[in-house]
Amino acid sequence: MKNKRLQIKLAAAGIALGLGMSTAPAMAETNRALEAWKTFASEQNNADYNKWVELISDPKAIKLAKEWKDLRGYDAYDLMDKETFPEDLKPGLVITGENKADYPWLAKYLTKELYDAIGGSWGGIKKMKIVPTNTYYMHNGYLQNTKALKEQNINIKFDEDGQMVYDDGSYALLSGPGASAIPFINPKNGLELNWNLVANSVAIETLELNPIYFYSCTAEGEPDREYKANLWWWHYHNRTEIEPLGDIPGKEEMVEGGAIFFFEPNDVRGLAGVRQRYASGSKEDDFKLFIPTLRRTRLLTGSDSEDPLLSGVELSWDDWRSYWVKTDIKKFDYNLIGEEFVLTPVSTVHAYNSMVLTEDKCAVEYMEVELRPTWKLEIIDKSGKYQYSKRHAWIDKEFYNTRRQITWDPRGNMFKSWDEKRDWKPSTGEGNWGGVLIRNNVNHRVTTMNMTATWEDLDVVVDESMFDVDQLRDYQ
Amino acid sequence: MKKITKISLAAILGVSMVAPAMAIDTGIKGLTQSGRIKVGASVLYDLPDQGNKAGPANWVIESKTTYRPNRQWTFIGNFWLRGDMSSQFTSYDSPNGGLPDQVNGAIVPGVGAFQQNANFNLNSSNCSGNAYCAEMDDELEVLTDWEDIIRELSVKYRDKKGRYSVKFGRFQRGWGQSDGLRLMDVLHAQDLRQRFAFTDSDELRLPALMVSADFNFRKLGIDGPFKAMGMKNPSLEINFVPEVQTSNFIINNPTPGDETSGGIFGLPWADVNDTTENGPGFAGIGFNLYDNKPNRLSLSDAEWSMRLKFGALGGSATINAFYGQQDLPVSKLIGSSLIVGDGFNDPSVGTQIPSIPGNSNSVGASFNAATTEAVLFGAGGYQNWLQSVDAFAKGGPVPIVSPLAGFGCGDAFNRIPGPDCSINAAVEVDYDYRQLMLGFTFARDLSDFIRIGRKSSAPTVRLEMSHEFDRPFNRSRVNPGATFGPFDGSFAGEVTGSGALAVEASRNIVKEDITSTMIGFDFPLWVPGWESQAKSIFTSLQLFDIYTHNSDQGLLQQSTYAFTEIQDHQNFLTFGWNMALDSERLVFDGLYIRDFQGSGDFYRQRIDFNYFGDSWRPRVEIAHFSGNKESGPIGTFNNSDYVEVSLTYQF
Known part of the structure; x- marks a missing residue:
């Protein structure tokens, strides 16, 4: 019974976000983010969106997205599948200071601080628009090294100062796969998550x-x-x-x-x-x-x-x-x-x-x-x-x-x-x-x-x- | 009309400028254009018995163009035009204008008897008795020489692999770790004309035509020996400066033949005494000065310097070497001329006797250096005569006969008839001495050793040491020994004060070493209890020790203009601070300098009001000097305190 209710929720979310699940081609040639953007771009008739679709349609992009998904075990859409979202939370929704009160759930998803900024009197955001969720991934260097950490079972731990070190005590950020990798792909605590953020750095060499x-x-x-x-x-x-x-x-x-x-x-x-x-x-x-x-x-x-x-x-x-x-x-x-x-x-x-x-x-x-x-x-x-x-x-x-x-x-x-x-x-x-x-x-x-x-x-x-x-x- | 044109120059340029908020967008990748116009006006508030008067009113127009077409080449053109409008604002012929600098006892209309001479010794040309005089002449109104205008014109080439770079052109480089006082920062002579040394070092250094090359030893594959010695990432900078410059300063020269005046930051014209403070004076003796400088552009006089930079002991270190030219002079006696027929040194009134046989000299003076020394200081010479006259005036015996009587001059004290006479000594102001220095600098944070304050901040330490070999000094006390005729050198007395100028260079100039040390600490201060403090207060404390070897020979601070003697150890303390408030729009910047031996204190407070966007920068600057007038560099400007308001427009 519980599983059935979840499936219904997932279907609702997919439709609400414009993610035509049933029309998705084989995932090796595309991904759900790409398909959502294609649909959205065609609906919006916006050259900017078409350009973006073109970029994320690049076979190299699709390949990287897939490899990262395989490594992580999920992509953004897999995670969204497990969540229920408000019906109005869908691509194309335009939010302004005048209508934001119509969407009470916004404060939760924007955080209250950013919600207040919409139409705010200082540093305000005049107009906000929801677009389809993308799938993001880091570059190939991080992919290969993160894979290496996992496949070679390389252990990264913390020294007494909380810095990342290999088992031999050498600093992980100075050599080996740990120097260019996401060290804790499924972080279990705040320190591991912090180091993921540090390791992400500027996301380009x-x-x-x-x-x-x-x-x-x-x-x-x-x-x-x-x-x-x-x-x-x-x-x-x-x-x-x-x-x-x-x-x-x-x-x-x-x-x-x-x-x-x-x-x-x-x-x-x-x-x-x-x-x-x-x-x-x-x-x-x-x-x-x-x-x-x-x-x-x-x-x-x-x-x-x-x-x-x-x-x-x-x-x-x-x-x-x-x-x-x-x-x-x-x-x-x-x-x-x-x-x-x-x-x-x-x-x-x-x-x-x-x-x-x-x-x-x-x-x-x-x-x-x-x-x-x-x-x-x-x-x-x-x-x-x-x-x-x-x-x-x-x-x-x-x-x-x-x-x-x-x-x-x-x-x-x-x-x-x-x-x-x-x-x-x-x-x-x-x-x-x-x-x-x-x-x-x-x-x-x-x-x-x-x-x-x-x-x-x-x-x-x-x-x-x-x-x-x-x-x-x-x-x- | 000419004055009106000059006054209006900066203002016209200022208001005619189209006012973009930022630098001009050239539209060409790698090409930038920026600039500024600054106009200031100041009030002098420490003029004895004179109230407040208008002081320097400096203005600057600057343009900077840079072009970096690719990572190999960089071109920079930086030009500025500077001047001072104060001579216009306070001109002697403007109503109630001028900066009075009269002798004590002079009657100032509407004020009464003038009692405290500020001793600027300002240019008094066109100044009649008891009237206000011109503060300065035209020298600073507009600095139009090409070397004053070109601040940087350079091209830099950088090797594709980053192994070396070469920069050629006219530019400047700063060395060392010290602020406020320079030890190793000697690559460039200084421009001391506008604010003496009390302004930003960037504006003090005189750019020079030079070639700088930087070599990265690691990339060149030759860093092995250095690494073995614990020196990380060594690089070498070599500078070749064929354009030799000397420091620019202006002497407030009140003598009729050489009217120069730098206003309140001009160096005072030295009074001629036979002791530094209170001798009877050298009546009838004048000095004509002749510059002797190294060749301006020369391979033989060119300056060389190099600096090895490396990481060591957890910090950054340099080893420096400089083989250049002195940028300040010593004085050398050439000879002297006897003026017959005028007692006030004016050859156009009297007659200068030609060189006497065996006394040839480079300026055609009557006597050469040895004869001058003998006539002035030999037993029975001119100084003896003056001293005997002084004693006679105080109730002593009848004076000895003037040595000038032998040349047909009169001597009223001894009832010898004849014309009045005077002597003009010829002195060479000689810059042409080599300067050899070695130095070492080091800087690192002390976080491994100490953390203090509200944020547990670590100070940084800066260390700078330099050793200069054979720096030439004039001596204030010498024992003359030259002979001429009856003046046989038997005089064994000691000559002090400016009389030392009239002694042969072989006895007057000595070369001694100077060892200087600076240790400084910088600390970001977070004030305890001030929870809303948004930015740390930058504080910087520096201690200096300048040790002059064998200084007990009476080494002069700076002949011919500062006759105070150098102490063996000269100690200075500086404290700088910078605090930004109100979203860093209100900025306080303070600098205190203490001269321990000279008992001098200097404090400068700048307040920037950055409330008007990116283009307008108003500033108030207050400078206060306190010290003995005779003690340079701070006491010299004891009465030069000012408050300046300036406005900069930048783009």
Whole structure:
């Protein structure tokens, strides 16, 4: 009897989400996300959607999706099959400040914070549209190494600092399959889930955002500051997709590095920062800043990473890629507190702009969201000294990235929220960024970002000079 | 009309600029264009008995263009035009304008007797008695020399494999770990004209035509020996600078023949004394100065420097070497000229006697250096005569006969008839000395050892050491020994003060080593109890020790302009802090410098009001100097305190 009721629910969900289950061809040539998008695109008669369908129809994309599904044991649709969704929660639904009250379930799927933002007076979202759920997957390097961990039964455990190590005590992020893999494909606790998020990193071996714009806005919704920069990220070990392959020489003790060079405005032009993470839990990040007015490099340390990246911007150095805090079990508790479906911005920037900012860049004109299966990670600051007393991150069950994030300040007030649109490339599974919306619920300031990802010649345009601040200072 | 045109220059450019919020979008990939226009005005608030007066009003127009067509090539063009409108605002001929700098006792209309001379020794040309004088001349109004305008014009090539890069052009590079005071940051001479050394180091350094090459030893496959010594990721920077520059500064020169004035940040013209503080003076003695600089563009005088960078001991280290040229001078006596017929050193009034036999010299003076020294300091020489006159005035015996009587000059004290006479000594201001330095820097965070404060933050430590070999100094105390005629060198007394200028270089100049050390700590301060603090307060404490070897020889701080003597150990403390409030729109930036031996204190407070978007940057800057006027570098500017309001438009 119970099974029958479940089947009915699944059928209802499939129909509601526009997923014609009975019409699906053999899954080797397609997948349910692709079919849902085909149906949706044909209904909407929108060139952007057609372009997206074309991208996810790439045989390489379908093959990768299938291999990841086989490895994980599920895809998003398999998980959705097990859940009952409101009847109105279906692709094509447009939500505004005027009609959101008609859909009381929205607060649950958006979280209350984002629900309030729809039609809100600060950092608001004017219009939101639900599109079909995608199936996401990481690139082939992560696929093969994650498979290797599983098939070779390679054990990854934690040392006394909570860092990932192999059985021989060596750091998993520095060598072997663990250096480029999702270590706990079915996380059993918060620490494992945290490490999945850390391992996901930026979801591409070499990243260039050229450029990235930061827009800060006042509590009154007025533009305050605007910055333009180039940003880079490098995965240092067990590289298989983008040259240089293997390990980056000279980075034997480091896991990855992020770097940024500012062009505008004029008073920060030439500011260059490089932050590199050591695998050792007891070793602070190598964190250097070139200050053009001094023509000198400053060494930053520890709590400097809690400072805003730029004046007026609601983004600290620890907030790069939403979460770049060093894992520290002495300082933080990591809890897996639930599994939830959430509506979060869709990662279709490779085909079209799915999150359009208002002209003043202080709010969202239009945002497309999709239903995502997530684990909910809670990180509690035990020391009472960190900028966030608590962090809730919804980690995608397919892509292992942050789908949504909310933090609380040390006094317990809901603080900053993070929503991002990703520039994800279906044919390779590589991820990148397209834009971010950060809302500060304490002071009602808003930071938005727009990024343009580089996809061509990444083996040539990014090299170690970006990760040596003494060379980066002369970038341009 | 010319003045009106100059005053209007920055304003016209400012208002005519189309106001984009950000840098100009060139539409060409890799090409960027940005710039700024800054206009400031200041008030001097520490002028004795003078109330507040308008001070420097600096302006800047800057343009920066960069082009990076690919990862191999980068082109940068950075130009700026600078000036100071204060001479226009406070011109001597403007109503109630000008910065008075009168002698004590002068009657100031509407004020009364003037009692406290600020001792700027400003240019007093066109200034009649008891009137307000020009604050400065035209030197700083617009800096139009090409070397003042080109801030950077460079091209950089980078090897495809990242093994090396070469940058060529006119640009600057900063060395060292110290802020505020420079130890190893010696690649470039300094522009001390506008704010002396009390401004951003980026604006202080004089860019030079140079070639810089960086070599990555690991990529070149030659890092093995370094790794064996524990040096990680070694790289070598080599700089070749064929354009040799000397530091720019302006002397407030009140003498009629050489009218220069840098206003409140001009260096004071040295009073001519025979002791540093309170001698009887050198009446009738003047000094003409002649610059001797290295060849401006030369292979033989070119500067070389290199820096080995590497990781060690958990931090970043460098070993530096510099073989260049001194950018500040020593003075060398060339000779002197006897002016017969004028007691005030003016050859156009009196007659300068030609070189006497055996006294040939490079400037055609009457006497060469040895004769000058003997005539001035030999037994019965000019100094003896002055001192005897001084004693006579105080009730002593009849003075000795003036040595100039032998050249036909009169001596009223001894009833010898003849014309008034005076002596102009010729002194070479000589920059042409090599500078050889070795240095070491190190910086690392101390998180392995200490975590303190509300956020358990770790300080970072910065260390910088340098050793300079054979730095030339003028001495303030020398024992003259030259002979000429009756002046046989038997004078065994000690010459002090500016009289030391008139002593042969062989006895006046010595070369000594300087060993300097700086240790600094940076700490991000999170204030206990301030729970809503959004950004740490950057704090930086530095301690300096500058040890000059054998300094007990009376080494002068900077002849010919600063006659204070160098202490063996000169110690400085600096403390900098930066605090941003209100979503980092209100920014306080403070810098304190303490000169322990000179008992000088400097504090600069900047307040930025970044409330007006990306283009407009208003700033208030307050600088306060406190110290003995005779003690450089801080005390020199004891009365130069100012409050400046500036507005920058950037794009």
